[in-house]
Amino acid sequence: MEDLVADREMCMYSFEVLESYLAGEGMPTPSLEIPDTDSCAVFVTWKKRGKGGKKYVLRGCIGNLSPMSLHNALKTYAVAAACKDKRFPPIVKSEVSDLQVGKTP
Template sequence: MSECTNEHCFYAFDTLYCHLDPRAEPIPLGFPDTKYPLFVTWNIRSGSASPRLRGCIGSFQPLDLKEGLQEYALVSALNDTRFRPIQAHELRKLECGISLLTDFQDVPTYLDWELGTHGIYISFPHPATVPAVPSSSADTTPSSSSLTLSLPFTKRRSAASKYTKPLTATYLPDVAPAQGWTKLEAVDSAIRKAGYDGRITDDVRRSIKMRTYQAKKATVTWEEYWAWRTWKEAQAESSDEEDEGEEQ
C-alpha cells in the first residue's frame, strides 16, 4: 500500500462512533493491515471558519493499521490532555485526518527541513541540565552544539535534578503551513510544546536533535463517513437477503 486513503479515516471514524453509541455495529476492515507509524487528528468544523483542533495523538512505532487506528482513534479523541473528551453530540461537526508517517531522517541542524514537506520531531536536554561554557567560546551558527547558560551554578544544579529525560515534541507536516509559521517559529513553538518555559535562545535551539519525516494523509468529514457507513450497511443487507434467497 503506497497511499493513505479515505477508508483509513472511515475506519477511525467508525471506531469512535461505535464507542460513543454501543448499539452500533462496526463495519469490517476493508484495507490491507500493513504496518505504519501513524497519527489520528480530530478537528471541529464550524461554518466557514477554519477547522479547530480537537485532538491529535499517534505513535512513531510502526503499528498494524487495524489495531493502530482503533487505538489512536480513541486515544486522540478521549485522552488528549489538551482537550476534554469528545462527546457524541460533537460527532456531526468532526472531521478525521489520518497521517501515515514515512521517510524518517536525522538532520544536522534545526533548520534542515522544508515547510509543508517535513514533519519535525525534536529532542533536547533541559538547559538546566547542561554544563555552562564560557560565552566567548560559543559558536553562533545553527549547527553548533555548544551552550552558554546564564543560570548560576547552584540554581542550575537544583533545577537539573527535576529533569531526567530529554524534552520532546513533534509537529506533523501540515501544521506549520496551516499556522503561517516560518521554520524558526515552528521550532520555537515545538520547544514550548515540549514543556520548556524559559527564554528560548540560540543555545537552546542548537541543543536540539532534529528528526524529520513525511506523511501520507487523508481527511474526511462526518458527512462523508456517514454516507460510507450507510452504503456499507446497505451492501451487507443486500448480501444477507441474497444468502437467505439461496437457502430457500
C-alpha cells in the same frame, strides 16, 4: 513496500470506531480495502468545525511512531486522539457531526 497514505476508507473507519466507542459498542471490523500492514506509524487528528462553520480547529491528535498493525493503530488512535488528548476534554456524541479526521499512516 510503498508508502501508505491516509485514504477515505481509513478516515471512514476512524469515524466508525469513534461512534462505536461513544455508543459503548464493540469495535467495528475494518473494511477489506484497508491493508493490515504491520509496519505503520500512525497519527490521528480530529478537527471540529469552528464558529461560522467554515474553519476547523484542532480537537485532538495522538499517534505513535513505532510500527504496528494498521488495523490496531486505527482503532487505538482514533479513540485516543478523541478522548485522551490532555489538551482537550473528551469528544462527545453531539460533536461527531462537526468533526473531520486526518491521519498520517
